[in-house]
Amino acid sequence: MSDQPEDTAATDPQSAIDAQGEQRRTELDDRIFDHNAGDEQEGIPFVGAGPGDPRLLTVAGKELLAEADLVVHAGSLVNSELLEEYCDHAETVSSIGKDLEELIPLMRDAHEDGDNVVRLHSGDPAIYGAALEQMDALEHEGVPTYFVPGVTSAFAASATLRTQLTLNEVSNHVAFTRPQGETLTEEDDHIGEFVEMGDVTTCIYLGTHAVAETMDRLIDDGHDPEIPVAVVYHASWPDEDVLYGTIGTIGEKLDEAGYRASAMVIIGEAVTGAGYERSYLYDGWADRGPDGDGAGGDASDDETETTDDSANPDTTEATQ
The missing domain is CATH 3.30.950.10 (Tetrapyrrole methylase, C-terminal domain)
Structure with a gap:
């Protein structure tokens, strides 16, 4: 990757956070409607590393790390085996002990120099990850960002x-x-x-x-x-x-x-794991038929055709 400059421009993360928050109150980000959670997008991805085992890193996360020039990671909260397996080709920097005034210019300057930057959080960055404040600070300085989910602990x-x-x-x-x-x-x-x-x-x-x-x-x-x-x-x-x-x-x-x-x-x-009752989802499918009319049929057909959660309260639980 390209060399980082010794002196980076001063950044004021709190002002950026305030400005982005105010903008978010008044208008929706078009990217909400343009991309799905698994899409590779423009800018710096904030990737969830998962709970620890490198095998629990998502496919999207692996692909982004494979292309990375700089990986800013959550120090000992990310398994060193994961860093060795997926980040050995890239420059790695621990975020532990660094404040936003140091992290934001580091990632911004690398991105502006044309490097592929990945911000690697432990678990899922949307849960106690303090990710949005970093993203808002970067967005305020013209650097696009996006979330890549991870498996939370x-x-x-x-x-x-x-x-x-x-x-x-x-x-x-x-x-x-x-x-x-x-x-x-x-x-x-x-x-x-x-x-x-x-x-x-x-x-x-x-x-x-x-x-x-x-x-x-x-x-x-x-x-x-x-x-x-x-x-x-x-x-x-x-x-x-x-x-x-x-x-x-x-x-x-x-x-x-x-x-x-x-x-x-x-x-x-x-x-x-004790004391639960049989769920409605898998109760009596043989008597319902493919259209739920009691004519018999394959349960898997009914599962895929169920579209109304209110009609089947266990659908979300069973398919997540």
Whole structure:
């Protein structure tokens, strides 16, 4: 790739973020209607690296990394094996320890020099990735950007646990959340509310260090200490570890294991994979016929012809 200049033009990310946000309030971006999520587009892609295992990187992500001259990645949050396998031909720069005032000129200048730049986030960049502020700052300076989805750690964790996050008659909702701390006030911590609902699977990001405190608060607020909890450390990584417990026991188990970061915490009955009811989707197809009229037929035909989610509440769950 071309050499980066020693001095880059000053950038004011906050002004750019404010300007892009104001523009977004008043008009829709035409690219929303011009491209699908898997399309390769003009500009810098913000690619989800997935939860850890290089094999869980998407095909689109692999193709973009294969063409990259510069990969700005999320440091140790991205598996080094993935970087070695897919980025060994490119210059790689860790974003850890760099602020926007440094990252934006780095990516902007490389793009303007004609280099293919990829911004590689861990998991999916749309979930706790702080991607949009980087994209807005780049867009404000004339550099197009776009998202490339990745597999988030909650999905890798559910695969490890051999269960679903949604289960008929057990969990109809999923909450992606984080606990109170330096960046989230007590008033903005809604974990207790999700647990109170009963049929919610609560997936806690960025909260490994605070599991004991979170569980203590739930107990103090009157929640059942026997509600199941699973903690999956480094989901899909070679050193992955799984801890099972309850609201009343998982804090002590995690403290004994010594994990303080990089774990997915999942609260709810779906963790066990037990107690669910047979779904409507695969119930009685043999009696319905290809047109749903009871004339018999192949179930796969009916599955592809179902177009109304309200008529089949399990369609989205079964086909995602």
